[in-house]
Amino acid sequence: MLKKSIVIFIILLNLSYINTYAQVYANGQELNAITTGVPFLTIAPDARSGAMGDAGVATSPDANSIHWNPAKYAFIEDDITLNLSYIPWLRNLVNDINFQNISGSYRINENQVIGGSLMYFSLGSMDFTNEIGTVLVQDANPNEFSLDLAYALKLSENMSGGIALRYIHSNLTAGFSQPGSAPTKAGNAVAGDISFYYKKALNLENKNGEFSFGVNISNLGSKISYSSDAYYDDFLPANLRIGAAYKLELDEYNSITATLDINKLLVPTPPVYGPDTTATGELVMHGYDDDVSVPVGVFQSFYDAPGGFSEEMHELMYSVGLEYWYINQFAVRGGYFDEHETKGNRKYFTLGIGVKLNILNFDFAYVIPTAGRQNPLANTLRFTLGINLKNIKKEE
Template sequence: MTFFRALGFTPALLLVAAPAALAQIATADLHTITTAVPILTLSPDARGASLGDAGVATSPDANAAFYNPGKLGFVDYKYAFSPSYSPWLRQITDDMSLSYLSGYGKVGTRGAFAASLLYFNLGQIDYRTGNNLPAGEFNPKEYAVTASYGQKLGESFGVGVTARYVRSNLIGNVQGSDAQAGNSFAADLGAYYTKDATLGAGIYNFAFGLAISNIGNKMVYQSPVTASFLPTTLRLGTAITREIDSFNKITFAFDATKLLVPSPYYEDPLPATATAQEKQDQINRVNQTNTERQSQGIVGGIFNSFSDAPGGFHGELQEIDLHAGAEYWYNNIIAARVGYFYENPHVGARQYLSFGLGARLSVFGVDGTYLVPNSQANPLANTIRVSLHFNLNKLSDAFDEKGAGGTQGTLPN
């Protein structure tokens, strides 16, 4: 294993060791919440990424189900699909990436099915023994396969559900290791509301979204005792669109997200005058509490996540991530986007600005985004990410959803 490959693989190893690591940390001011397969929380498409990862209430497109399956009943085209590609740690290595393929097909006048594949490739790893002899190769990877359905329950309100299979294979068959690939099944639930309104001389669209994603069984990498929670996430947001005139419109999107998993427990360090026994008692107490929290069931972890943060209610607020973005369209052809993601410094300190451009022409579209982080440690720092769109409106030219001639939908997504 070369130095650079080892550096790139280190985050994967930490994911496996996270439960054990939490049990060993006693007095550190540790607020960062650790879960299995954190890649499931990252926007895989360029449009959502350029809006600061906001997307629960933005207009639906081929990637809608990732953010909120409740949007699927409002899609504009009969069929659409979108491949996306994000290089990973590109300044260190060239064989790590996140790929995503998503698409939908509309059913009747109010529903749509969607499916997606997310594939996280962590590159090739060359193992070495303690004597620096070759010990085989391995390509760690994670992937998730999903199927979704969304249904309009009225002209303005829709709901949806997603079923997901997740596999995480980070170590492989390393000699002397009891690590194994993790497997999990999860579900997402979503609701979406959209309403057009005229205020004064302005034409607006107000949209609201709510989704809970990755509700599923724990990921077992070593044994059930050290199983890790999936990143169950609550996402709540809004998007407000203003049609400036027949050629120009702008959307402002805002999401708030919170992990619905146990927070790590910690205590402030004891004074220097504390005895060795008092310090050991504190270590034992913290270890025991963290073990109890990690051993909770899925439902218990979700409900207790609203009240177990260090610092009480203030700590719970610190665990909420904020996503904000603006999207401008000219003549439904050219788009410009900007976004910002904020995570509290006590919880992880991820903060970054994102910029993006997009274009739609007939059935084809393309989006790109560029991320500028507050720290070069971000694996997507200074990386161009790309999504393609194929809105196959032409397939419905010969019929509409009632079987008569006509087309459905002309607005780009």
């Protein structure tokens, strides 16, 4: 069992999302990545979207729509769905961090569907030490989880809306506190999502096609704190996801879907500080103070970057994906995810396959970092097993 100190643990948490944060400049531009609490909420939980560059707001609905766009549930073909996903996380660095997810949906009637999910993130086993390396706690097991419920309503023949509620629990210190420092506690928060989905037939040169568009504003909720004495609570990773997809049926056996997602964190950008010895010791020189309420932070996130409009554009993240199906049973997928080098610098290709056999479906995804880059997400695998209970009823 791998033993890790609290210092290594913190480093790994940051490495998994911001692999260039330790640098001051990237190609002459100052780094200014946005950090939030509970970043595990932004992990793509399923192998299908994980194989398509982490895109999913406008793709066809499935059991995992609660993460990408709850409104998609209203158009799901099956009455009951259930997906189980497993991701060995950061395997290039450690061997005992894992991400697990269970998602599903149930159709109430023709227009209404409910969904739910449980995401669990285990940070493995570690030792907590003091500043001189003495082990104070052995084999601690920090973990995080979120419990979600969603409701989707078909608003018209082509449009639907959805909402989701989320409870978040984050136990990063496993109850450990450094002697003489402020006591730590598990962080708890609640959040919600609001989403819309639109689809319409759009044929191309006598071939059947379908255009779809989706919007999801997720993780709007309370801040999270790990100490009763905390001076600064962390924002949740509130996010705006907008995307479109187009599916074209090449013939009765073959179809292909192309999709694009654009993401922006609805969290304040860290400002540039200068000395202010007459007051608090800090003075905002460029940008805006990021110690604000959640509603203010959401609106401020659109204009507060110290570098102005160009830096705001750098905060956009792009996901591009392709999905090919043969006789609706065998799928091949690919994609690309891009984040600006000053905002986290995650850039990687994704590949995957999918198989549907009677009542079961299996999906697999693999992450490939761009050439010449060291990335802790390299070689990340995702596995998803799905069950279609509607087909069981049909066969009976």
